[in-house]
Amino acid sequence: MRAELVTTEDIFNVISKTLGIMSAKVLSHGEIVAYIFYNMLKEEASYSDNELAEWTMIAMLHDIGAIKTDGTNVDxxxxxxxxxxxxxxxxxxxxRYLSPVGSKxxxxxxxxxxxxLHNQISCPYMKEAEYLTLADKMDVFMRTDIPGMERDYFAKKAGIDFSPSAMDRFNRAQKHFKFLEKLKTEAYREEMREIFRKVTFSEKQKRGFLEMLVYAIDFRSQQTVIHTMSTKAFSLEIGKLMRVNKRDMDAxxxxxxxxxIxxxxxxxxxxxxPRRxxxxxxxxxxxxxIITDRILNGVLxxxxxxxxxxxxxxxxxxxYPLGLKETELSNLEQYVAVADILSALYSKRSYKEAFPPEKVKGILQSDADNGKINKEAVKAVIDNFDMITRNYETERNDTMERYKEILDQYDSIYQKFKVIDVKQYYRDKI
Ligand SMILES: [Fe+2]
Ligand SMILES: [Fe+2]
Ligand SMILES: [Fe+2]
Known part of the structure; x- marks a missing residue:
């Protein structure tokens, strides 16, 4: 048995596979940008392995916002x-708000x-922002299917679009590591995985990256955010009540x-x-x-x-999907099935209002009596209903606050960017 149930490399792999489901191009773009960026930072020789891994993960996720803006149909x-x-x-x-990377x-x-236009902003990680900008455009440039980019693009844009020091770092890193050659073979993917094999993220870091991924996906729909969060919270409450051991609680x-997902x-x-x-x-x-299985199977x-x-x-x-029976389902699997139903009944969904507690308990009990879901877990839920839902309400309010905060912040940042955008558009013409 592995010491860690879910490793740092596992987290990277789940993120990769999820990006791949979103769009094969977004995944390969994320990988290549992350790899170029990683080589530029490595060349500086001033980052620890843990910092390099964290930055590489950030670079891999740099277009994650497209989940919200473009869904799975990204051009x-x-x-x-x-x-x-x-x-x-x-x-x-x-x-910033859902993962452990903070101001990075x-x-x-x-x-x-x-x-x-960098004089318009202040940012503690301006150097990394400059490197990321260059790595990003480098991959876009290398893809021949992007129209309107001429061959001397980078030479023409140095000092205008790209910082000269980022260009310099890129050239040094290329001279040193020959990473552009490695990008032509599959070898670079293995090297990326190696970065995450070498380090051990804290449990908080690992959970933070995954929660960010899950909430970013759910962010398209407020009710889905609440559903994931409440199913997780109810599963853990049931686990505690059923006296599940520490490793199984992690599972x-x-x-x-x-x-x-x-x-x-x-x-x-x-x-x-809004209807059935x-x-x-x-x-x-x-x-x-089936998609959840495609993402997680063989990875976790x-x-x-x-x-x-x-x-x-x-x-x-x-x-569904397999029509498995009681003897084929572990207790933990059965607990999450109960938590999932509890979440659907207790919360408002697009097709139904939230049900009152007595109705929720009644439906759970009849599902248990009809041999559909785990009886002991249902008894534990009904016996501790107020406590479970009170704990969950606290977590829900916290999540909803962050959700609203993100929406508010989005609007105010967008207003600032609109001004910068006009400057970016006109600056070459002035
Ligand atoms: Fe982008
Ligand atoms: Fe990008
Ligand atoms: Fe589901």
Missing amino acids: LSVLETKNVWAHSIYGYLFL ADAVLYHHLAYN LYYGSLLHD GKIAIPLSILEC LTDEEMRIMKAHV DEKVARIATRHHEKLDGSG
């Missing part, structure tokens, strides 16, 4: 040359800001946090549908567990992946 050339501010701001806000998120905020945490591939029109879904829509909705510990992918199975075999 990289439009994203990176025209609609540059919206995804930069969301990416920054997700990293500034580098993402400014990854499309021209060098000769419950990761499994329940990631249980609906596959919803990244489900259209918003279905996620937020048609059979066809339901078929699409049910595919989210099997126990954790199964908790995530089996939350719609029922003890009598009437669930």
Whole structure:
């Protein structure tokens, strides 16, 4: 058994696979930008392995805001040359407010800001922002399918769009590590993975990156944010009441946090549908567990992946996707299934209002009596209903505050960027 249930490398792999589901181009762009950026920082020889890994992860996620602005239908050339501010701001806000990187998120905020406008802003990580801007455009440049970029683009734009010191660092790093050659083979991917194999992120760092990823996906729809968060909170409450050991509590945490990550591939029109879904829509909705499986299977510990992918199975075999029976489902898998139903009943969803406590308890009890869900977990929930929901309310209010904060901040930052954007547009003409 591995010492760590979920390793730093696992976190990187889950992020990669999720970006790949979002769009193959966004994934390969993220990987290449992260790799160029990593080589530039490494060449400076002043970053610890942990810092290098954290920065590489940030670079990998630099376009994560596109989840909100473009969903799974990303056109990289439009994203990176025209609609540059919206995804930069969301990416920054997700990293700043939902992950453990704090003010380093500034580098993402400014990854499309021209060098000769840097006097308009102040940022503790300006150097990294400059490196990221260059790495980003370097990959966009290397993709021949982006129109309007001439061959002497970088030579012409040095000192205007790109900082001369970033250009200098790029050239030194290339001379030193020959990373552009490595990008032509698959070898660079293995080298990236190696970065995350060498370090051990704290539990807080690991959880923070994953929570950011999950909430960024859910951010498209407020009710989905609440659902993921409450399923996680209820799963942990049930785990505590059922006296689950520490390692299994960790499995419950990761499994329940990631249980609906596959919803990244489900259209918003279905996620937020204000009525009962048609059979066809339901078929699409049910595919989210298949996508969750595609992301997690072979990446995470099997126990954790199964908790995530089996939350719609029922003890009598009437669930999906596999129609497994009680004897085939672990206790932890059964607990998350109860938590998922509790969350759906207790919260407002697009197709229903929140149910009052007595109704929630009644439905859970009858599902348990009908042999569909774990009886002991249901008893624990009903016996401790007030305590469980009170703890959850606190967490929900906290999450909703952060959610609103992100929306407010988005508007105010966007206003500032609009002014900068006009300057960026006209500066060459003045
Ligand atoms: Fe971007
Ligand atoms: Fe980018
Ligand atoms: Fe689900």
